[in-house]
Amino acid sequence: MHADHEPRGTDTRPLDAATAPPITRPDAGISRRRLLSAVGAAAPLVADMSAIGMLRSPALAAELRKQERRVILLWLAGGASQFETWDPKPGVKTGGPFRAIPTDVPGIHISELLPGLATRMQHTAIIRSLNTKIADHGTAAELMECGRRNDPSVRFPDIGAIVARELGRLESTVPDYVSLYTSTEGRRKGTSGFLGARYSPMFLSESMTPPNILRLETITDVDHRDRAALRDALARRFTAESRSLAVDSHLSAYQRVQGMMASADLFDIGREPESVRARYGTTQFGEQCLIARRLVEAGVPFVKVARAWWDSHGQNFETHQELCADLDHCMSALLDDLRTRGLLEHTLVITLGEFGRTPGINASLGRDHFASAWSCSLSGAGVRGGVAYGKTDKEGHTVVEGEASAGDLFATILASLGIDPGHEYMLGSRPVPLADFGSEPITEVLA
Amino acid sequence: MQQTEPTAARTPDAVKVVKTHGLPAIPFCIATAESPGVAFVGMSDFAVHRIDLGADKPEASPIGEARHGSYVTGIVRVGGTIVSGGYDGALIWWDAGTGSVVRRVEGAHAKWIRRLALSPDGTRVASVADDMRTRLWDVATGGCVADWGDNDVKTPHGYPSMLYAVAFSPDGRFLATGSKTGLVLVRDAASGSIAGRLETPVMYTWDPKARNHSIGGIRSLAFSSDATLLAVGGMGKVGNIDHLEGASRIELFEWGNQSRRAEIEDTKYKGLVEALRFGPGDGWLVAAGGDNGGFVSVYATSDGRLLAQEKVGNHIHDVALASDGASLVAVGHQQISTVTL
Incomplete structure (x- = not known):
């Protein structure tokens, strides 16, 4: 790994007004969000801007590239076995009964249980050398979601909240962070931590459609729009006289609610052609992967x-x-669909859980929790496909090459999205880097 | 195994572990040898092993150089020949004496072979596999003489199904198979026509809410000597399907009239019933299996009453019952145990 990313900056943008600790006010140049707002407002003029040389600005070009990035995290809750997925060890005592099969990338073999993904390895980087040490569900999930262990004095945001903050747009009419977790076991909502409720996920647990976002039938569409217009007019008059973060937040929340109401159709896979739905299949996971594709296509960052x-x-x-x-079928369909639509180069698809599973096979023919040598995968945006990074020993007990921590993976994900992992949020006078202190992106898997 | 004087009316009143030996891998299936005290065992190291249980320190030794491509899960012996099947979908004929491979049938099944059963006359081997096919093989030639389907390849919830268990009736007329979703098919072993169809839905647990996958399935089958009774083994409904925590379960059918004579559930010794055998005279039935730990239990076939049981080492995958019903050899997780009844 190399620490060759850009010099680390300090983010003094305001955090959520309701929940964030005191922060330093912006005082340094144009903020990314203000820049993006300006670019967004002037979108029809982008060609002209290019003509006059504005896109030759490296910072602006990077921001525009970053703005297109999306993430779909396939969270393998409970902990998938690395032996039965990305790091097969056939023929050794710990290897289990499955064969390893070749992929479309010479030299890389994965479990025979993933034949579809084996033919799509050119888009995927495997990391086989995670050593994250924590092997109980709750703490490990928190570690992998946030890229660091929680601090009693700070609630860290998870990867979804950070991506929502870094890649979301104020003027967006779609949610920034959507989390689908329908099963009840190990269900976790996700946390925006100190970033505040603004970056909390739209959390769908009981149904695949957000509840209570449709306009009441007792209110006509005209009435609904009139009410919104009146509210906006009153709010503008109020803010003209007394501007405050709380009022801004209030207005923003209303705008976002209106956007979410308008985006209800995104969750309706019935609007997809039957042929597309068939490719994803009829399992709940397949349908949710299709929703994920619809969401990122509409601009949802995470x-x-x-x-x-x-x-x-x-x-x-x-x-x-x-x-x-299920994973093989649905993720294969997802990668194909994203690629066909030109979205894969902008969308990072991650498979990750809280840990892997033991090399030892217990008397119930099970594998238990194991965090010392396990795997995940990254496909698509910002990733060098066809790479198997890191190595475990012959029986999969330890990492022998390229050991990576949760923080390193977190930094890698951020870097693949064009986000500087060393960038810092200011919590009062305390700088908090996006990726944990000491972590570095795995440059070998980055495009 | 040592044979004791046949006593048809004898009913076990105790289960006792005589001795247990450790094994270097996980044994899934066992066949006894012609020589007393010798067993052949298929294991997770992809090999078939010979074990002399009469030795002071019994050790498992591969019978030859050849290996399956995965776990060895089915084994039968016909005279001096052993036939093994494995998760590699292959069948191998071995010379039991020399360990040399007589015949190898790659692709006998497209998916994991789960079990083998030998016809009573020794001319046919039946195999069941996760391709959901039931096939009969000519022991002498290795040719496939029958290929039957009739099981759904997917569960009702869209996932790959499995065909775990197979048994011949002692008269050779019938062949029963059991699937993951709890379907028992009893066939005419000559024609393949379905003579009976039984449902044991309790043995399949689908968890749509908490964990969104399944566990269970029919893991063992046995006919009574007159072929009128069919015992079906598995596990009852499971709350937390992360573990084998369901009650061990047996359903005893008078299958000819679709009648369930007994439903046996044991919450003291939980987990899968991996092996079932009728005792001489059909008055009792021995069951073995487990969760992490293993058990051997004996039940009356008249009403399913528990007669005797004992914890036996680790989870048991298969047993070989002595013809007199007085003892058995159980292969469990990295162990082999001799048990008296």
């Missing part, structure tokens, strides 16, 4: 789709036959 529950203490091999079949 979508998490949880597929529970991989915690195979008993019957590990039977469990993985079911769950890997």
Whole structure:
């Protein structure tokens, strides 16, 4: 790994007015968000801007590239086995019964349970050398979501909230962060931590459609729009006389609610052609992957789709036959769909859970929790496809090459999106880097 | 195994572990040898092993150089020949004496072979696999003489199904198979026509809410000597499907009239019933399996009453019952145990 990213900056943008600790007011140049707002407002003029040389500005060009980036996190809740997915060890005592199969990238083999993904390895980088040390569900999930252990004095935001803040747009009419977790076991909403409620996920647990976002039938559309116009007019008059962060936040919340009401159709996969729906299949995970594609296509920066529950203490091999079949089919369909629509180069698709599973096979033919040598995958935007980074020993007990921490993975994800992992938020006088202190992106998997 | 004087009316009143030996891998299936005290065992190291249980320190030794491509999960012996099947979908004929491979049938099934059963006359081997096919093989030639489907390849919830269990009736007329979703098909072993169809839905747990996958399935089958009774083994409904925490479960059918004579659930010794055998005279039935730990239990076939049981090492995958019903050899997780009944 190399620490060759750009010099680290300090982010003095305001955090959520209601929940954030005191912050330093902006005092240094144009903020990214203000820049993007300006660019967004002038979108029809982009060609002209290019003509006059504005896009030759490296900072602006980087921001525009970053602005297009999206993330779909396929959260393998409960902890998938690295042996049965990305790091097979056939023929050794710990290897289990499955074969390793070749992929479309010479030299890279993955489990036979992922035949579809094996033919799409050119888009995917595998990291086989995670050593994250924590092997209980709750703490480990928090670690992998936030890229660091929580601090009693600080609630850190998770990757979705950070991406929402860094890649979301104020004027966007779609949510910045959507999290689908329908199963009840290990269900986690996600946390925006000190970034505040503005970056909390739209959390869908009971249904695949956001509840209570449709206009009441007792209110006509005209009435609804009139009410919004009146509210805006009153708010503008108020803010002209007394501007405050709280009022801005209030206005922003109303605008976002209106946007979310307008985006209800994004969750309706019935609007997709039957042929597209068929490719994703009829499982809940498949339908949620299709929703994720619809959301990122509409501009949602971060979508998490949880597929529970991989915690195979008993019957590990039977469990993985079911769950890997689902993962392989749905993720293959997702990658193909994104690629066909020209979205894959802008969308990072991650498979990750809270940990992997033990090399040892217990008496119930299960594998238990294991965080010392396990795997994840990154596909699409910002990723060098066809790479298998890191190495575990012959039986998969330890990492022998390229050890990576949760922070390193977090930094890698941010870097792949064009976000400087060393960039700092200011919590009062305390600088908090986006990725944990000491972590570095794995440059070998970055495009 | 040592044979004791046949006593048809004898009913076990105790289960006792005589000795247990450790094994270097996980044994999934066992067949006894012609020589007393010798067993052949298919294991997770992809090999078939010979174990002399009469030795002071019994050790497992591969019977030859050849290996399956995955776990060895089915084994039968016909005279001096062993036939093994594995998760590699292959069948291998071995010379039991020399360990040399007599015949190898790659692609006998497209997916994992789960179990083998030998016809009573020793001329046919039945195999069941996760391609949901039931096939009969000519022991002498290795040719496939029958290929039957009739099981859904996917579960009702869209995931790959599995065909775990197979058993011949002692008269050779019938062949029963059991699937993950709890379907038992009893076939005429000559024609393949379906003579009976039984449902055991309790043995399949689908968890749509908490964990969104499944566990269970029919793991064992046994006919009574007159073929009128069919015992079906698995696990009851499971709350937390991360573990084998369901009650061990047996359903005893008078299958000819679709009648369920007994439903046996044991919450003391939980988990899968991996092996079932009728005792001489059909008055009792021995079951073995487990969660992490193993158990051997004996039940009356008249009403399903528990007669005797004992914890036996780790989760048991298969047993070989002595013809007199007085003892069995159980292969469990990295262990082999001799048990008296």
